[in-house]
Amino acid sequence: KQEVTQIPAALSVPEGENLVLNCSFTDSAIYNLQWFRQDPGKGLTSLLLIQSSQREQTSGRLNASLDKSSGRSTLYIAASQPGDSATYLCAVRVRAAGNKLTFGGGTRVLVKP
Amino acid sequence: NAGVTQTPKFQVLKTGQSMTLQCAQDMNHEYMSWYRQDPGMGLRLIHYSVGAGITDQGEVPNGYNVSRSTTEDFPLRLLSAAPSQTSVYFCASSPGQVSSYEQYFGPGTRLTVT
Numbered sequence: 001k002q003e004v005t006q007i008p009a010a011l012s013v014p015e016g017e018n019l020v021l022n023c024s025f026t027d028s029a030i031y032n033l034q035w036f037r038q039d040p041g042k043g044l045t046s047l048l049l050i051q052s053s054q055r056e057q058t059s060g061r062l063n064a065s066l067d068k069s070s071g072r073s074t075l076y077i078a079a080s081q082p083g084d085s086a087t088y089l090c091a092v093r094v095r096a097a098g099n100k101l102t103f104g105g106g107t108r109v110l111v112k113p
Numbered sequence: 114n115a116g117v118t119q120t121p122k123f124q125v126l127k128t129g130q131s132m133t134l135q136c137a138q139d140m141n142h143e144y145m146s147w148y149r150q151d152p153g154m155g156l157r158l159i160h161y162s163v164g165a166g167i168t169d170q171g172e173v174p175n176g177y178n179v180s181r182s183t184t185e186d187f188p189l190r191l192l193s194a195a196p197s198q199t200s201v202y203f204c205a206s207s208p209g210q211v212s213s214y215e216q217y218f219g220p221g222t223r224l225t226v227t
Contacts, residue, residue, distance in 0.1 A: 034215055043203060044218040089156075093216075100146065100171060101205075101216060103156040 006104035019077035023090035031093040117219035136204030143209040145187040149200040
């Protein structure tokens with residue numbers, strides 16, 4: 001059974017510092033990995049999608065890497081801003097069980113001005 | 114495009130009542146799914162559909178029914194609400210089962226069962 005873990009559960013950094021968020025998964029038979037942002041009381045906003053054949057994906061200040069063999073992905077957010085404060089979730093799309101997404105528990109980020 | 118829409122945003126039910134959570138998408142996506150989000154449990158798949166007329170169970174299907182009569186709509190029915198169904202419910206869609214597609218989520222429905 002696929003399990004997805006995000007450590008740490010919470011992170012606090014001063015504004016301007018780079019953020020490094022970790023995601024690990026137990027089964028490398030994935031289609032892709034998706035990073036989401038969730039603001040309190042809101043829905044999920046897709047940030048980046050990395051296909052299983054890709055090593056990384058970039059969008060603006062965001063960069064996500066994928067190492068399928070070791071079951072890890074890292075989301076880097078450069079030059080963090082208070083507006084980056086949110087919960088970040090990673091999810092892997094698995095080959096079995098209806099192509100569902102299996103989510104990690106999330107990392108709650110606070111960027112202090 | 115409105116994307117994925119969900120109604121209502123908030124709902125309070127009494128134990129034993131039934132209700133339907135609505136989900137619609139205007140992107141002609143084949144694949145739709147329902148998740149619930151609970152503190153400490155993360156998001157878990159309830160039911161999913163790979164196209165009109167086709168539905169299947171996810172991880173936590175008990176107490177919920179779905180149907181998919183059109184490509185656009187995927188309602189979730191609570192047959193007899195229980196306090197354990199207090200949660201935030203998210204509907205998601207993607208273009209198809211093909212592996213490369215990302216999933217898009219609706220804004221959620223916050224349900225409280227008393």
